[in-house]
Amino acid sequence: MTEHAPAGSIPTPQATAPDILRCAYMELVVTDLKRARDFYVDVLDLVVTEEDDDAIYLRSMEEFIHHNLVLRQGDQAAVAAFSYRVRSTEDLDKAEAFYRELGCPVVRRSGGFVKGIGDSVRVQDPLGFPYEFFHDVEHVERLAWRYDLYTPGSLVRLDHFNQVTPDVPKAVMFMEDLGFRVTEDIRDDAGTTYAAWMRRKSTVHDTAMTGGAGPRMHHVAFATHEKHNILAICDKLGALRLSDHIERGPGRHGVSNAFYLYLRDPDGHRIEIYTQDYYTGDPDNPVVTWDVHDNQRRDWWGNPVVPSWYTDASVVLDLNGQPVPTSERTDDSEMDVTIGADGFSYTRKNDEDSMPEWKKGEYKLGHQL
């Protein structure tokens, strides 16, 4: 994907990267725990493994580790950790060495930072994000066969994270050093990279890098079994008169080929519901590159991306619990080159004239922003 290390890139550590299995959970700070519970438990039907006055530990139906999401009461909505599970305890030693060599803040806590998780390493990575690694974890009942507990929109797995960062190629090179592989990306002919998807497990991603002012958290995604489960979540939000939590979709992604929906929780944290991407586990899995001007790249059906999806994201915290300041993107922004004043998108390359008049009107709408 990248032939050489440009100026400003993060050096490749001599230390061996830890063997990361998968994205495992996110720790979200919410400003009203009761209100957040209403959303994640009563609306989205995530399963409560454990809760106290300070935090709620939630998991999806097919999970056997203690949790996939921690909601913690705090003063400011933020992300406290992107947490990954590693293959063994030895990989925690590797994680420590890897990040210390890069000069990053690193804290290891044998009893873990949250309930249910054992020996853990937390770092603030070179991109500014709070990353966690752990192996030891409390096993809980995998509810996969508990069809008496399923609801029409049940979430069955944590699928991926998505991070906002100003310099996507720099972030990708660093993540490749950490052992991630790119599966898809969005670029333009001039060589700008707007976003990239990277995986450890054999799906399209465990995390993605989205170009923008960062470090910020773009979204965390849960999977359903089938597409109708995602539609059922929308229907339920409508019935509860909470449809204003729907930010974008449902739709079919171009990138990843998955069916998707974006929600905003009561604090504005963005949650994706996602189903049916494809197997990527072969080392020569073909990378798919999308043209940023292809208006089917983010929605295969050509439905416009709403501006807030590009502009809004969650603050991330450093290891002291303080908000990490963000840096602006210096490359072109995807919103500007697509729906902004100078934007240009196509359904069929070199065939803009064929777009029907009424449809041009819809696209001009974007141009007015």
Place this chain on the structure above:
Amino acid sequence: MTEHAPAGSIPTPQATAPDILRCAYMELVVTDLKRARDFYVDVLDLVVTEEDDDAIYLRSMEEFIHHNLVLRQGDQAAVAAFSYRVRSTEDLDKAEAFYRELGCPVVRRSGGFVKGIGDSVRVQDPLGFPYEFFHDVEHVERLAWRYDLYTPGSLVRLDHFNQVTPDVPKAVMFMEDLGFRVTEDIRDDAGTTYAAWMRRKSTVHDTAMTGGAGPRMHHVAFATHEKHNILAICDKLGALRLSDHIERGPGRHGVSNAFYLYLRDPDGHRIEIYTQDYYTGDPDNPVVTWDVHDNQRRDWWGNPVVPSWYTDASVVLDLNGQPVPTSERTDDSEMDVTIGADGFSYTRKNDEDSMPEWKKGEYKLGHQL
């Protein structure tokens, strides 16, 4: 629904209305028959019953009458007939008498106006629309069990028509005289009616009246078996790089509770794909009235209606094949009172302040039009 006949209303005929079974087919004039065939046959997978150089006769998978759609080559895109099947040949006599009493142009042709259909009555109704009534029809193979022919997005039934007319209450009163019953409508507190849905068969509608400059044809709708079939049509349009045929959706309607998608054909005629409304066959079936300011009325998930959906519609032809001039709506327009400059919509009545900031941004977008 309506207590008295206001000034300007159409008088109730003394003649008995014909016993209409259901909406049966639409005759569409298209400007490039080959291009239209590509869309309806190769993309939407409607079944060709018969075709010649001038016209193509198409049906859905569960239909046993000759066709549900006629595409006819012509110079200007238009609608030549909204055609209904009646219970018996005697009902054609009733139709003739009913419309003649109203002073409408009426033509009866024993051999039918199109292939496959026998004795037929065509009228230009008091609202200006070209209506057809027939009973005799050629039976063809009902392909319901032919799963070797189904495709992922197969259309299985013609579901309904939708007409644009300036004065919705006037149109509704006339249609009630013709034997239709209202199932749902959109109103405001001031007494304005923006749209109404009316049925003969036991679904939410055989036709609907949408307020706007008319007479024009808003759309013709076909049903699929399940929601995933509609998503498959979107996916196929994406694969064929024809996603700019998608105008609105897919989504869940508030009105009708059906799952929907709106497409535009190569001539701009609007096609709805629709599934899963509810049984309405009891005479006291409860009428559902929606507030025009309820932003879940047209999309249960609160996704905005695109302006072209409100403004665009197809010309209709009189019995001489000439375009019928349109009259403007004098009541408030739904677009103006919802997404226009003075518009106001809510997700939760009396709770606008609770809408998150980012979502307000999305709604302001509509306000800029």
Place this chain on the structure above:
Amino acid sequence: MTEHAPAGSIPTPQATAPDILRCAYMELVVTDLKRARDFYVDVLDLVVTEEDDDAIYLRSMEEFIHHNLVLRQGDQAAVAAFSYRVRSTEDLDKAEAFYRELGCPVVRRSGGFVKGIGDSVRVQDPLGFPYEFFHDVEHVERLAWRYDLYTPGSLVRLDHFNQVTPDVPKAVMFMEDLGFRVTEDIRDDAGTTYAAWMRRKSTVHDTAMTGGAGPRMHHVAFATHEKHNILAICDKLGALRLSDHIERGPGRHGVSNAFYLYLRDPDGHRIEIYTQDYYTGDPDNPVVTWDVHDNQRRDWWGNPVVPSWYTDASVVLDLNGQPVPTSERTDDSEMDVTIGADGFSYTRKNDEDSMPEWKKGEYKLGHQL
């Protein structure tokens, strides 16, 4: 369907038949009301409109009348009423006259026989079945839009009844006099009719006649929106370790083209879950006749029908609440001519030899019964 009235047939009344809208509810006697509630409410998620120590009134999600099922505590499992809604109160007078002319027991009760229902006529019809007719009924909330209440297997409509009777042609002729129309049937080349499906509303049936010792109730059927809803019911029964309530299916019917599942309630009453048959509302709707030896007629995938499905059915009560004695079928039984000792079935007519050996083994299984 039938050219003349054979000896033993029921005379056609001079009285006009009532205008029946649809099958509306069944009254089931259960021997343990608490246990029945667990099944219908906690497992099948029917909605309780009202309940007391003696009876529970249940409805489906899209229903607006008081109930679709009454469970009443009693000493013996039985059916107390097959209840149909008629168009108007005048149709009750017609029903009274119609059945009185036939010499049937008739009781009319202005306050209704069960809660929620007004003026009603109950009869023991010439075939021995307890039929009820009513128009006045209490309206309740139609829960169609209440997606916060839907479960993965939600039942949305009462679809049909199915009755066991010894002489199917006799029963069909009587039901045609009552205004029903045949949509499909199962016959053989020798002229025997094994079963017939008949409708008032525009679906494949409001009731069916299945040949066998009768009068007995074969099943009552509820509809789901989609096929996955039916699979979800099976999955839930598995999770609750109640899979032995599944008698047959899920599968695709040949007759009706619907997707189906047969359950047995704790008293042995048979419940069908059913989805996606086709529109039948035209007067010339083509009747589909299936050969009794076609092994795709009852299951389109050729899966064998279990013997209990043919042999078991529920006792029906007369108007005094006493079990109605049954008469044996004298024509060939469908079980005997298909899976019995002399049975013979084909997947491809005139092509039995092509059936693979391993599959013949499966069919021989049936032959051993």
Place this chain on the structure above:
Amino acid sequence: MTEHAPAGSIPTPQATAPDILRCAYMELVVTDLKRARDFYVDVLDLVVTEEDDDAIYLRSMEEFIHHNLVLRQGDQAAVAAFSYRVRSTEDLDKAEAFYRELGCPVVRRSGGFVKGIGDSVRVQDPLGFPYEFFHDVEHVERLAWRYDLYTPGSLVRLDHFNQVTPDVPKAVMFMEDLGFRVTEDIRDDAGTTYAAWMRRKSTVHDTAMTGGAGPRMHHVAFATHEKHNILAICDKLGALRLSDHIERGPGRHGVSNAFYLYLRDPDGHRIEIYTQDYYTGDPDNPVVTWDVHDNQRRDWWGNPVVPSWYTDASVVLDLNGQPVPTSERTDDSEMDVTIGADGFSYTRKNDEDSMPEWKKGEYKLGHQL
């Protein structure tokens, strides 16, 4: 899973096992290539990558390697290879050494044994099965986004193999040496293992060992996106009057939690269609053990397994193309202990008496075999 190596077990090689990525393709010998093509291409809609007079190379919609199935014309229906992809060319050296140390026949061919595949190692493994390993392979278009080519029952991935072997614990121990991990198994209280599922990729299995006379091939499985796709295959088989290719299902597995269907191809080779098992990629993924007497273990809905599913399987070939003789199972057979004369199964452990009478009848059917 296994504490010690019992007498007769296969020694653990000193050589390092190759790093297997996933099951990649099966080579099937068919006796009528044209007839097999009709089934796999015209009915199951697998995609032809390449074909000649001797062989057809087929792939699934989301595959990017040359093929997932080779059909080769031959005199006797058989399996020529279970082929796995390894991480790198070096893993072929490891595979060679691993099997040579065990004294197995090993052939390496730098140009591959079939089209599209490069340097390959074929072995007859200690259990008698013809296994292949390769890394180099021709890339072809991944059709994942080609929704214009999808059909209602499209197969999207090769999911797994299933092998019949007399001694399941012996086979499992050997496969663990080869780097596989057990995810689920079926046992009884007496310590007999009836079947085991083992994985390399992060699904429930790449292959399973089923107890019975072996070595034989039980089935090869392809995945669909959703459950309705599997139902569509059944519907299509019905429409083509080929329903006798359906051997078992569709249903929900207990083991794996997947939705399934078993077909038999024109030569009797068994094909499973499979969807929606769960993520198993963590090293401490909980192993699920099922009691052989639990009648929901193989079908979560309690539907009986047909005898042919237990008894029939495909011959496998040695590296000279000769059929490998089979050895009988000496442990109890699953069919005997469940549906055979001495069999006993339960829906609720220790609660056989609660099974309804009509259902016992269905189970007695199995007892008569």
